[in-house]
Amino acid sequence: MPERPMGPDQALVDESTWLDVIHKMDEVYSQLVADEIELERKNTELEQSQQFIISLLTAMSDVLAACSESGVIEQTNAALGELVGQPESRLHGSALTAWMADDVSVARLRQVLATPAMQRGGTVIEVELRDAQGQGVPVDFNVTPRLDASGQRVGWVFVGRPMGEIKRAYHQLREAHEALKRTQQQLVHSEKMASLGRLVAGVAHELNNPISFVLGNVHALQRYTERLRSYLGAVHAGTPAAQLAAWRVKLRIDPVLADLPSLMEGTLEGAQRTADIVQGLKRFSAMDRGERGRVDLNEVVERAIHWVRKGTAPGFEVRWAPGPPCTVLGSAGQLLQVMMNLIQNAWDAASGRPDVTPSLWITGACASDHTRLTFRDNGPGIASEHLSRLFDPFFTTKPVGQGTGLGLSISYGIIEQHGGQLTGANHPDGGAVFTLTLPRTEGSGSAVG
Template sequence: MSITVPSADPATGEGLGEQAWIEVIQKMDEVYNDLLQYEVALEEKNAALEESHQFIESVLTSISDILIVCDRQGSIIEVNSSLLHFSGKSAQELEKTPVFDLFADEIERARAREVFARFGREGVHDCEFFLRAGDGSTVPVSMNCTPRVSQTGKLMGMVVTGRPVGELRRAYQALRQAHDDLKRTQGQLLHAEKMVSLGRLVAGVAHELNNPISFVLGNVLSLQRYASRLESYLGAVHATSVADDAALIELRQSLRIDRILADMPLLIDGMIEGAERTRDIVDALKRFSAVDKTLPELVCLNDVIERSVRWVVQSASARFAVDVDLPPDLRCSGSSGQLQQVVMNLVQNACDATLHVGDARLVIRGSVASGQLSLIFSDNGPGIPAENLGRLFEPFFTTKPVGQGTGLGLSISYGIVERHRGKLSAANRPEGGAEFILALPVESN
């Protein structure tokens, strides 16, 4: 703002009047007030600018990701504290240095130059590079690059951000582990619920079967006594009254009475054995369903395995060889009948799995270590499909054709082994075939 001061009148020679000086002073006051207002506004803008600068500084300091501001030549202009901590260098050491010096080696530098040059205008998004950390290690970093332009659209440089991928991978692994643990827990809960439901079902079935089996067994035992009496009576009659009756002798021969009398004890013994085995199965079902509780006893597993193998091999429809390699006197605490049920189930499953194998074979090996005995059942069958490994011990799950399997054998065996404080697991052998491992706590003499 300019102030015009009236000059003296040249004609009269008189100086400035009083009114003119008053106007000059007023103008000077106005100028001074304007200057004060300008100064106040400037101080307010400076304060706002300083506040914005402090805010930006605090934001940049708080950012956990790496932040680098570069010029058009790729030289570092500004960095945040995360990069200083990552690189182990100060801001003065990094200033004016090429950003590509931060990369791990020449291969990574050449790759970064090529990627940044190709996508510099569009920007680079989530591209993984290896950077050299302050401790000398190479760290994978997911990087982003955005072009920095002026108000007129002129390229001024670029802004590079990055996040170490190792932390993300560790977080992902932890999340994956938690997810797997949750799935495993859910599977265990589902399995436990199925086992409870199965126990209720088995308890009812065992109760319904127990009465007719007891009736059949009782009648067969009575028939055995009657057969013995009849045989004695017929022998006495034939020896005394009909020794010379040729027609009666011929009738006895044509009806094969002697062969019937010879076969009858074997038939009755077979019926008794079948009824007793059925009764044992019902008892095992009742124990599985917690209807009956038996006191633990000292069980010799060598005898259990020998009996189980003999019964399965004798009833096998095809040739089935079993090799047993056990340490002497393997003992554990539990129920002999229940453990025999488990072993028979494993041997029978191996027999069924190798039905179409030319040289069907099962190898049973045993070992003792750290207070635990292990029995390994290895067959040379086709193995277990990978999708079925996790479902083998589920109730009612079976891969056998309809009518040939109920899907209860392995699930019942699994429950029996758990009650004996052991573990039953399955896997496929690298050389082919399936392998079941039965682990039980060992008992010393």
């Protein structure tokens, strides 16, 4: 049958339709290409994210186990495998309880798994995992619930750290701390004994006077006793009165009897003076027991000047004029140690300058709520680089063997324990100046020196 020829309109419709089809195909192809590129990008990002997560899990030093609701291991990291000595492939699909070292750990783990509701923060349990040698390794597990997109619990995450090394390190740290405390106590006591050692010469000189006085009086009493014994023997022997009178004059009995009261009084005074010195020395040398009372700073400064001069600095010119009593609450022995350290340091600094008489000016005042003492010497002063380290333990500018570097540090601590402050600086007129401030107690005078 012959074909009917197409009209112009029919040919136009068919051509436009094909153009639309071709255009749509181009759009679909372009979209497919774009979707494929986007899919490849997403796959690359997913692989990178997965690699990142794997690297994190591998780098974790803590052990990790992601478990199902019943406690079956679904994911682990290398640290857990190394701890229990098993490959990750064997751990996957096994119960976490199978790797516990004892029944107590199993019971603790099952108790957590049986908890119907747990906060998002989780809980901490201490268990023991069985290592490759079959030994128990203590591990602190932080257990948190693992939730799905809807917020329902689908499992657990166990993150733990083996505590064996930490416990051993803590034990070693505690032993080192105890040893450090013992060493510190020994050093503090050694510094106190070093201060006490500087008193030896002064104590010997101080004790020499009353002891010599008592010793001289005892020798006199011994001679008087012999005379009285001879005279009383003559009396009991019935010697005639005239002969007794002559004997009495010869033995100087009357001057002996007149001298006995003052002799006994002097002996008692010397003995008491010796006892006071020994008692004061015992108070200073005794370990601190925290005993505190009202202390007059005038007396403490006077005693410190006296001991330092008697001990190591007989030619030290100390300018100090005590004023009305100024009382603080504290330990007399500890405050004496501080004063002696400051005065001794001033002597050590000033005595090193040739052709200069070592001198120290001590001044102070009592305000309404505090007491202030200043100690200024005529030494070379303090080097600028040393000002910030004056009170550091073991810091000293003295030659080796002449200082422990603990005197100022201990003094600083004592004043701080008394609620005060100790500072050091250079005086505008030269030399170093140390300022000591202490809280004032009621009943103190208005000035100190």
